[in-house]
Amino acid sequence: MDASQSLLDNYRFLARYNAWFNERLYAACETLPDGERRLDRGAFFGSIHGTLNHVVWGDKLWLARFVAQGMGSEALSRDLLHVPEGAKHATLLFDDWGALKAERGRLDAAIEAWTAGLPADAPLRIMKYSNTQGVRREHAAWKALTHFFNHQTHHRGQVTTLLMQSGVDVGMTDLISLA
Numbered sequence: 001m002d003a004s005q006s007l008l009d010n011y012r013f014l015a016r017y018n019a020w021f022n023e024r025l026y027a028a029c030e031t032l033p034d035g036e037r038r039l040d041r042g043a044f045f046g047s048i049h050g051t052l053n054h055v056v057w058g059d060k061l062w063l064a065r066f067v068a069q070g071m072g073s074e075a076l077s078r079d080l081l082h083v084p085e086g087a088k089h090a091t092l093l094f095d096d097w098g099a100l101k102a103e104r105g106r107l108d109a110a111i112e113a114w115t116a117g118l119p120a121d122a123p124l125r126i127m128k129y130s131n132t133q134g135v136r137r138e139h140a141a142w143k144a145l146t147h148f149f150n151h152q153t154h155h156r157g158q159v160t161t162l163l164m165q166s167g168v169d170v171g172m173t174d175l176i177s178l179a
Helices: 003-029 034-038 048-068 097-116 141-165
Strands: 126-130 136-140
Touching (some): 003 048, 003 097, 003 141, 034 048, 048 097, 048 141, 126 141, 136 141
Antiparallel strands (some): 126 136
């Protein structure tokens, strides 16, 4: 097995892990009243709701970048990747909890389908784009793919801490526990 195939297998595993973890995380969040999910707890994006919105925003941003690099698929529709003009990292894309949860489910299904169909050379391609501050970036796609999945993990860790501070235990979330 070559390095590119190993990377693709890893990203497909991470896509399954993200969907599994997100399902558990959102279920745990639903045990709190809406006001508790929206309470500013001093996190990067204030609340649990704000943090989960940021992850959706980040996923859409990165997926759109992958599409722009020729690494898209039918799973990554224009509708799914749409963000309002001028949306930034702290923009509340979904004020309604049900809509946020539904979008997370749509994204997770699309990410799994997308990674399943990535071409063999995708991780080794060179990505060229501008970041959110307009700085031009150029690097191997495997770095962006790794960041894409790590970004979700980073912020989910913040949400699990906020949940624990609220008395809600998400349970086992270790990557290695995914069967």
